[in-house]
Amino acid sequence: MNKSPDAQRMEKIVSLCKRRGFIFQSSEIYGGLNGAWDYGPLGVELKRNLKDYWWRVMVHERDDVVGMDGSILMNRAVWKASGHEDTFTDPMVDCRSCKARLRADQLIDKKGVKQCPNCGGKDLTAPRAFNLMFKTFVGATEDESSTTYLRPETAQSIFVQFKNVLDVSRKKLPFGIAQIGKAFRNEINPRNFTFRSREFEQMELEYFCRAEEGMKWLDYWLEERLKFYENIGIPREKLHAHEIPDEERAFYSKGTYDIEFDFPFGRQELEGVAYRTDYDLQQHQKASGKSLEYFDEETKQRFIPHVVEPSAGVDRTVLALICEAYDEDTAPDEKGKLETRIVLRFHPRMAPIKCAVFPLLKNKEPLVAKAKEIVDLLRPHMNVFYDESGAIGRRYRRQDEIGTPFAITVDFETLGEKDAALRDTVTLRDRDSMKQERVKISELIPLLSSRIA
Numbered sequence: 001m002n003k004s005p006d007a008q009r010m011e012k013i014v015s016l017c018k019r020r021g022f023i024f025q026s027s028e029i030y031g032g033l034n035g036a037w038d039y040g041p042l043g044v045e046l047k048r049n050l051k052d053y054w055w056r057v058m059v060h061e062r063d064d065v066v067g068m069d070g071s072i073l074m075n076r077a078v079w080k081a082s083g084h085e086d087t088f089t090d091p092m093v094d095c096r097s098c099k100a101r102l103r104a105d106q107l108i109d110k111k112g113v114k115q116c117p118n119c120g121g122k123d124l125t126a127p128r129a130f131n132l133m134f135k136t137f138v139g140a141t142e143d144e145s146s147t148t149y150l151r152p153e154t155a156q157s158i159f160v161q162f163k164n165v166l167d168v169s170r171k172k173l174p175f176g177i178a179q180i181g182k183a184f185r186n187e188i189n190p191r192n193f194t195f196r197s198r199e200f201e202q203m204e205l206e207y208f209c210r211a212e213e214g215m216k217w218l219d220y221w222l223e224e225r226l227k228f229y230e231n232i233g234i235p236r237e238k239l240h241a242h243e244i245p246d247e248e249r250a251f252y253s254k255g256t257y258d259i260e261f262d263f264p265f266g267r268q269e270l271e272g273v274a275y276r277t278d279y280d281l282q283q284h285q286k287a288s289g290k291s292l293e294y295f296d297e298e299t300k301q302r303f304i305p306h307v308v309e310p311s312a313g314v315d316r317t318v319l320a321l322i323c324e325a326y327d328e329d330t331a332p333d334e335k336g337k338l339e340t341r342i343v344l345r346f347h348p349r350m351a352p353i354k355c356a357v358f359p360l361l362k363n364k365e366p367l368v369a370k371a372k373e374i375v376d377l378l379r380p381h382m383n384v385f386y387d388e389s390g391a392i393g394r395r396y397r398r399q400d401e402i403g404t405p406f407a408i409t410v411d412f413e414t415l416g417e418k419d420a421a422l423r424d425t426v427t428l429r430d431r432d433s434m435k436q437e438r439v440k441i442s443e444l445i446p447l448l449s450s451r452i453a
């Protein structure tokens with residue numbers, strides 16, 4: 001069967017990710033581990049740029065948000081109180097024909113008859129609840145008393161530390177606590193590359209407010225988050241705010257939106273923005289017996305704040321950035337013949353390498369020395385890459401393929417050999433337009449910094 005253009009595009013993206021060192025299969029030399037991924041030298045830079053920008057926008061640029069970094073292992077009582085131990089489940093079905101384990105919502109429905117998506121079999125077990133939390137044991141004994149779980153979301157450590165953070169930060173409502181960290185879910189069917197993984201990272205904000213302002217802050221955060229995605233290079237027309245209907249929302253939520261993105265494999269959730277009311281703090285107050293109330297100094301009232309939660313997936317956003325950036329166009333090769341060019345059109349803010357620096361020829365010492373001088377000049381300001389091997393056109397292509405927005409070439413004019421007026425200037429080439437301009441070395445830092453930020 002012929003693959004659809006979207007499926008072919010996704011295959012090319014997965015292969016580029018491996019070939020250029022964005023994402024590798026975890027434990028690959030042992031056959032891999034389903035649902036786990038490793039980020040290579042470029043992937044880790046992209047991921048870091050995303051997390052740093054989220055932290056900058058959500059924490060540093062605001063007066064009303066502070067950060068924290070909670071542990072992955074927590075007291076089992078947390079997961080009992082939050083409801084995860086009893087209800088954090090997916091309905092699972094077994095196909096008796098091909099023995100596949102499937103999520104009930106992934107079955108194919110043909111004229112009202114459910115079928116296995118792998119083999120088309122109709123001999124399926126009844127759905128049963130499968131808890132997605134990874135169980136583990138703390139200490140040397142492996143029994144019920146030492147059982148706990150790897151956290152399935154970062155949010156709960158924010159709720160259980162609410163009082164401590166409030167006391168030390170002396171914030172007034174409304175205010176938020178932000179966290180970026182690992183979460184683990186034993187997904188029945190990890191799929192679509194990194195989209196549904198068993199180990200992943202979340203960027204979560206719990207924004208505490210008064211009950212009467214919950215819906216207002218829900219609308220506010222939905223809009224802020226949509227702007228965030230636009231600012232990292234995901235156009236608004238590929239983003240969709242899907243309002244979750246009453247019957248599908250968690251029982252304690254008064255309003256939830258999924259922010260979805262048009263991936264090559266379909267429209268899928270990037271982030272949830274949920275008004276969780278006071279459910280979590282109430283649960284933890286009840287179960288721990290410790291007060292999680294807020295004291296309003298003006299009205300002298302004590303109450304449990306409500307919370308609005310924008311919860312984004314790091315790995316899903318990285319995948320969205322790569323899918324959105326991937327493009328193919330044509331460019332002339334060394335002999336002027338048009339060839340296909342693969343280019344990742346990352347927003348410069350997200351690009352793993354901001355600028356490549358090339359000496360025109362590697363065997364001309366003064367060119368090499370000048371290029372290395374420029375690398376040293378730029379390095380404190382941005383991630384730069386020095387490359388002297390191969391023809392200039394090949395070097396440009398290698399950078400296009402990993403999304404480097406700018407490339408500098410040091411040539412004989414830089415040395416002032418042809419025209420003294422051009423001494424200490426370089427060519428600056430733009431990845432997307434492939435246009436080149438002549439720029440003074442002394443102007444490189446402000447020029448590049450303004451284009452990157």
Ligand code: GAP
Pocket residue numbers: 152153154155185187194195196197198199200201202204269270271272309311312313314315316
């Ligand atoms: N604290 C709320 C919460 O965890 P969620 O909708 O279950 O809500 C939030 O998860 C985000 O975490 C999702 O929108 C998604 O980006 C990411 N996420 C959830 N499960 C994931 C998985 N198995 N693989 C990758 N990312 C996942």
